[in-house]
Amino acid sequence: MSDSVMRTAGRSPDERAGRLSEIELSVNGRVRRLAVDPRTTLLDALRERLGLTGTKKGCDHGQCGACTVLVDGRRINSCLTLAVMHEGDEVVTIEGLGAPDDLHPMQRAFVERDGFQCGYCTPGQICSAVGMLSEVAAGWPSHATAAADAVAQRIALTDEEIRERLSGNICRCAAYPHIVAAVRSVAEGDAG
Amino acid sequence: MRAFTYERATDARAAVAAVSEPGAKFISGGTNLLDLMKLDIEQPSHLVDISRLPLRNIEDLRDGGLRIGAQAANSDVAADARVRTRYPVLSQALLSGASGQLRNKASTGGNLMQRTRCPYFYDTAAACNKRRPGAGCAAIGGFNRIHAILGAGDSCIATHPSDMAVAMTALGARITLLDTDQSVRHVDIADFYRLPGDTPHRETVLRPGEMITDVVLPPPPPGRQLYRKVRDRASYEFALVSVASVLSVKQDTVRAARVAFGGVAAKPWRSVEAEAALIGRPATMATYRDAARAALRNAIGRGHNDFKIELAERTLCRTLAHLAAAS
Amino acid sequence: MTGQGMTGQGHAGQGVIGRAVHRVDxxxxxxGRATYAYEHGAEDRPLYGYIVGATIGRGRLTRIDTANAERAPGVRLVMTHHNAPEQGPRDTSVPIEYWRAQPMLTGPEIHHYGEPVALVVAAAFEQARAAAGLVEVAYEERPGRYDFAALRDDTYVPKVVNAGLPTDTAVGDFDAGFRSAAVTVDRLYTTPYEFSMPMEPHACTAVPQGADLTVHVSAQIVDAALASVAATLRLDPARIHVVAPYVGGGFGSKLGIHAETILAALAARMVRRPVKVALTRQQIFQLVGLRPTSSQRVRLGADRDGRLVALAHDVTMHTNPDMEYAEQTAATTRSLYAAPHRLTSHRLTPLDLPRGEDVRSPGDAPGLLAVESAMDELADALDMDPVELRIRNEPTVDPERGVPYSDRHLVECLREGARRFGWERRPTRPASVRDGQWLVGYGTAAAIRGHFQxxxxxxxxxxxxxxxxxxxxxxxxxxxxxxxxxxxxxxxxxxxxxxxxxxxxxxxxxxxxxxxxxxxxxxxxxxxxxxxxxxxxxxxxxxxxxxxxxxxxxxxxxxxxxxxxxxxxxxxxxxxxxxxxxxxxxxxxxxxxLAMTDDPHYSAYSIHTYGAHFAEVGVDADTAEIRLRRMLGVFSVGRVLNAKTARSQLIGGMIWGVGAALQEEGVVDVRTGAFATRDLAHYLVPVHADIPAVDAVVLDGYDDKANALGAKGIGELGICGAGAAVANAVFNATGVRVRDFPLTLEKVLPGLPPPEE
Known part of the structure; x- marks a missing residue:
């Protein structure tokens, strides 16, 4: 059977369309209940409904990565998914990683290595980097992974690997070399 | 984005029943559909969310093949040890596409169903026979650098953007479809996509309401596998041209070959002509050149994309040489 | 003005100025706690505006029907030229464009593709966007001028170019000098439309409070935003409060405000509620100014020793017919190298496209692509080290103004860069070094950028x-x-x-x-x-x-x-x-x-910043894909205020140069005047994987003519010449010279040998 929570029986599609849907999702460890227009992206739900404006809208089409958040531990573009599709999911945004007086190691590394300038792509870069390190820890390969290592369980996190794996996050200020340095410092810290 | 109703399907049969409503569409990863809905290119009135259907598994088949659930995320397929060891060309193709974030969301079925990135298809003010049959094709005579050189006609010169589907085409994948009457059929990926002809809006052989439930990879063909993608940027860009190839060389002679191109046609382009020109011939650059010429013999440039003909030839030559050297 | 601080805080001390302090923000x-323009006003439940753009390049609206949009759920206002408030006119007596009124929805005339024809305001973003699609518009289209290549000889002479610089200059007798030269280069270079594309879209939250209006805006110049909003809305500037504590990148595109701000402000006053408007990424390509496309003829004449006797840089670029914009593309050519006989000129070709605006390093960025490519061609013709060629043409005084340089260290930049980069290992013969699949080449170029006060x-x-x-x-x-x-x-x-x-x-x-x-x-x-x-x-x-x-x-x-x-x-x-x-x-x-016009140093000295770029590229021998392998810039910028942020900005600029050389290209469909490249999947900017080790080194310095701190600007210097260094490296790698930027692979491919075993 299909889940009928979102349906309103007996009405024409036009009447039903645009009605609000009740959803419940966990954001940064807090359960949030929301009535959303089904058209609302996870990004707009976070920014416009929950006041979590740290997640940025750069292109709204999955072409820049500024909206990257972690859902059930995986990094995704929050602009290309609907809030209603995340019923029950655990969402972590930049605000959930750390606060100005309690920085996440990745956030601290970005400050120390000057891994940003205007700061607009930065939350996405940081969420992406955190998600990416989990993927590396899980042994996921990338386009940059040498063929010989393709089935190795342990990925050597070279700068080339970091660059390839973060290529879904555009930084127009082009802080790229410093972002890579920041991510490398965190990865090495974790290894040690 | 037009208003729509939303429902989440919990089993495949209910999903196809739910999508039978006029204007209804499946949504899975959403990474292309929502992109298009925001621009009013897709205007579903009802969305059936199939992302939570239990179709995420990757299973070994008795014949040595692999079944990939339609809801398996691109990143899970690319990272799967069986895919990496037995079908490296598929893992490579997936990893050369999109970004880490997009691969985490995009599903196998959705990747097959993604639509062209032709800029005129994306511009609702431009003429496009895909969007509005009979409207014309603005890409012909327009900016057509990324467009098709093979199998296109005067109605449409768009390319299929998938990398994954190119590798699956080289591997001879079969797609399992569940119809609204609950019947199941299997379609070879080579037959799944249509060339534009006079109906470029009909991109696949899917019937209305039909759903992809899985993709079956036959046992790996003999030989080594490689996916080579050529693009302007080093990452996060669709292919200008790509080649998926499987090559078996013994005693300096090509014993078996598979060749498929991406970025050149409205579908992943399997070249049986190139394969025929390779099998039984010496594994030399002269052979690869013959194969490349055979593959591109009927290619037509449209101006900005003329270079793709030579680029596709050269990319195939290098890919084959690389595979032969590794044999 | 003195060149020293007082009471012990002189520039030579070990003070905090210059230290690599972490960014305080x-x-x-x-x-994610820094709040940008669209992220304000949540407590007042703002309304959401969505812009409807014209789908013709030139003509007029014959009908605009808003009935369906007005009836759509949540819609509070649909503003068109029929009901938009009267606005102040664009006043060309205001000296700088960015301070002028920017009236919107003023009438049925359409001047360029994408021009706003309506603003839909609704309770939710989703409602506004959906209703925007319900606004029905009919047009009478007129033929437009969109094709620069076809129309580039149809030019006029602007009175001045950007920053008030002279349109043309001439020193000596160029024709005679060029004729007398032993070795000459005479080449045409073209550069494309380019976009700033900051990551934060242009956005505004306008909050009315009685007679006052608070404008949260993404703007580089608060005073310009204030003046522009006040002049457009005909409001007392004292009642307008512009707020822009964080700006998500600008690169010139936020020097002025655009449709987002004016339409948000107008709507907020009409509905007496806060209204937020952001341009979509697609709209940014049509509603924010762009770097003009250019055609640049560069002529260099030198003696056998490489000393320039004649130098000419003649530039033609597009402009919008109503809003003239002339990049100062040949301006720094006037100060870069010594040569007794010189010419520079700027010409404009009017096209029905969005107006040109400043894009990071206006003029110098495209100009140096051409001039520094031509210098490389001259070095090749002379069979001379391109670093040495530049050093041989080092002037002693500004060759056109005749005034001394305040603090010029171009030669030091070249020498230090060559040393650090290992320039002596460069392939002296093009297409001679191969590393696996890669043809490897080195390239260099000089950087120069005027310093303004x-x-x-x-x-x-x-x-x-x-x-x-x-x-x-x-x-x-x-x-x-x-x-x-x-x-x-x-x-x-x-x-x-x-x-x-x-x-x-x-x-x-x-x-x-x-x-x-x-x-x-x-x-x-x-x-x-x-x-x-x-x-x-x-x-x-x-x-x-x-x-x-x-x-x-x-x-x-x-x-x-x-x-x-x-x-x-x-x-x-x-x-x-x-x-x-x-x-x-x-x-x-x-x-x-003070303004530089009130500071005697700026007329008595030629005040610039300098640099030298060194790039190593690999070009795939089969596919002609070009990948940067490493890059170094050495810069002289006077005194550095923060070693960390300065270096970051210079590296960012260099990477812009890489993008300009290899990727960035706005393509106009010449049939409609629309940009075919109108998102970040089609207008390519560099991603992480494109950028390997890029380093910037700043020479110790202090320009006592610039100001009391001895500091000069660095935000744009990094891009100057950077792209030419990359293009010159591509020539060195392949022997293929591409003069039509960007160097996409199809321009290099025909020059490569066939695949080998």
Whole structure:
């Protein structure tokens, strides 16, 4: 059977369309209940409904990565998914990683290595980097992974690997070399 | 984005029943559909969310093949040890596409169903026979650098953007479809996509309401596998041209070959002509050149994309040489 | 103006100026707590505006039907030219475009593709966007001029070019000089339309409060935004409050405000509610100005030793017919190399496209692509090291103005860069080095960028607790303004940096010229430096006869402000005690920087920044894919205010140069006037994987003619010449010279040999 929570029986599609849907999702460890227009992206739900404006809208089409958040531990573009599709999911945004007086190691590394300038792509870069390190820890390969290592369980996190794996996050200020340095410092810290 | 109703399907049969409503569409990863809905290119009135259907598994088949659930995320397929060891060309193709974030969301079925990135298809003010049959094709005579050189006609010169589907085409994948009457059929990926002809809006052989439930990879063909993608940027860009190839060389002679191109046609382009020109011939650059010429013999440039003909030839030559050297 | 600080805070000291201090706004930015223009007003439940753009390039609206849109759920307002309020006209007597009124929805005429024809305002973003699709528009289309290549000879001569620079210059007798030269280069280079594309879309939240209007805007120059909103809405500037504490990149595209701000402000006043409008990424390509496309003829004539005898740089670019914009593409060519016979010119081809606007390093970025490519061609023709060729043409005075250079170190940049990069290992013969699949080449190019000074005022206030607050309407667009002004104030008052607070981006604060033209840092830090100087004088005047102070009667001219204390010889007193006693309510003063036209140094000297780029590229021998392998820039920028942020900006600029060389290209469909490349999947900018090790080195320096701090601009220098170094490396790798930027692979492919075994 299909889940009928979102349906309103007996009405024409036009009447039903645009009605609000009740959803419940966990954001940064807090359960949030929301009535959303089904058209609302996870990004707009976070920014416009929950006041979590740290997640940025750069292109709204999955072409820049500024909206990257972690859902059930995986990094995704929050602009290309609907809030209603995340019923029950655990969402972590930049605000959930750390606060100005309690920085996440990745956030601290970005400050120390000057891994940003205007700061607009930065939350996405940081969420992406955190998600990416989990993927590396899980042994996921990338386009940059040498063929010989393709089935190795342990990925050597070279700068080339970091660059390839973060290529879904555009930084127009082009802080790229410093972002890579920041991510490398965190990865090495974790290894040690 | 037009208003729509939303429902989440919990089993495949209910999903196809739910999508039978006029204007209804499946949504899975959403990474292309929502992109298009925001621009009013897709205007579903009802969305059936199939992302939570239990179709995420990757299973070994008795014949040595692999079944990939339609809801398996691109990143899970690319990272799967069986895919990496037995079908490296598929893992490579997936990893050369999109970004880490997009691969985490995009599903196998959705990747097959993604639509062209032709800029005129994306511009609702431009003429496009895909969007509005009979409207014309603005890409012909327009900016057509990324467009098709093979199998296109005067109605449409768009390319299929998938990398994954190119590798699956080289591997001879079969797609399992569940119809609204609950019947199941299997379609070879080579037959799944249509060339534009006079109906470029009909991109696949899917019937209305039909759903992809899985993709079956036959046992790996003999030989080594490689996916080579050529693009302007080093990452996060669709292919200008790509080649998926499987090559078996013994005693300096090509014993078996598979060749498929991406970025050149409205579908992943399997070249049986190139394969025929390779099998039984010496594994030399002269052979690869013959194969490349055979593959591109009927290619037509449209101006900005003329270079793709030579680029596709050269990319195939290098890919084959690389595979032969590794044999 | 003096070249030194006073009372021990001279430039040579080990002070906090120049130190690689972390960005003070860093913790807010990395945690998502820095709020940008669209992220305000949530408490007042703002309405959402969505712009409807024209789908013709030229013509007029014959009908616009808003009935369906108005009936759509949540819609509060549909604004078109029928109901848009009367607005102030664009007044060309206001000297700079960005301060002028920007009236919107003024009539049925369509001047370029995408021009706003309606704004839909609704309770939710989703509702506004959906209703925007219900606005029905009919047009009468007229043939437009869209094709630069076809129309580029149909030009006119602008009165001046950007920044008020002369359109044409001539020295000596170019034709005779060029004829007499032993070796000549005469080449045409073309550069494409380019877009700034900051990551934060252009956005505004307009909040009406009675007769007042608060405008949260993404703007580089608060004063320009204020003036532009006031002139357009015909409001008293005193009732408008512009707020821009964080700006998600600008690169020229936010020097002025655009449709998002004007339409949000108009709508907010109509509906008496806060209204937010952001341009979609697609709209940015049509509604924000762009770098003009250009065609540049460069002629170089040299003797056999490589000394230039004649140099000409003739530029043609597109302009919008109603809103002229002429990039100063040949301007720095006038100061770059010595040559007795010289010509430069700028011509404009009117096209029905969005107006040209400043894009990072206007003029110099595209101009140096051409000139520094031509210098490489000359070196090749002479069979001479391109570094040596440039050194041989080092001028002693500015060759066109005849004035001395204030502080020119181009040769040092070239030499130091060549040494650090290992330039001696470069392939001297093109297409001679191969590394696996890669053809490898090295390239170099010089960088030069004019330094500008603009009027700026800041306020510095010392509170009784000994903390300082700096206020200015200056912006930090990622440049590091918060951080450098913290450092300059800490230095000027002898305070630890954590006792200085910098507040920026509000129109209530003293007026600056904002961030642009690479002038922001030098303007504002010089003003802060002066304000601190003035504050020190006031404090010392107070303490002189203060018998309660340990410093009473001591020689005040020997006072040193450091570590939160004031010292004269062995005696010292805490700054906070001194302020608390004499100024219990705190003490404040302002500091100013003059316009360069009022500063005699700027007419007596040729004031620039310099650099040298070195790039190594690999070109795939089969596919002609071009990948940067490493890059180094060595720069001379006067004094550096923060080693970390300066280096970041220079590296960012260099990467812009890489994008300009290899990827960035706005393509107009010449049938419609629409950009076919209108998102970040089709208009390519560099991603992480495109950028390997890129490093920037800054030479120690101090330009005493520029300002009291000796500092000059760096925001645009990095891009200058960077793309040419990459293009020259591609030639060195392949022997293929591409003069049509960007160097996409299809332009290189035909020159490559066939695949080998």
């Amino acid at each position: 860093g913790p807010l930015k990395v945690t 603009m009027p700026t005022t800041v306020r510095v206030r010392l509170a009784a607790d000994g903390t300082a607050t700096v206020q200015s309407d200056m912006t930090d667009i990622g440049t590091g303004t918060y951080t450098i002004l913290t450092q300059v104030a800490a230095d000027g008052l002898g305070l630890p940096t954590d006792r200085v607070r910098v507040e920026l981006g509000r129109s209530e604060f003293p007026t600056s010229m904002g961030s642009g033209g690479s002038w922001g840092a030098a303007n504002s830090s010089t003003a802060v430096h002066r304000a601190c100087h003035a504050l020190r004088k006031r404090l010392l005047a107070a303490v002189r006869e203060d018998t309660r102070s340990a410093l009473c009667g001591l020689p005040w001219e020997k006072a040193v402000f450091a570590d939160g204390r004031v010292r004269i010889g062995e005696a010292s007193e805490a700054l906070s005690d001194l302020v608390a006693r004499h100024f219990p309510d705190g003490v404040q003063t302002t500091g100013e920087t």
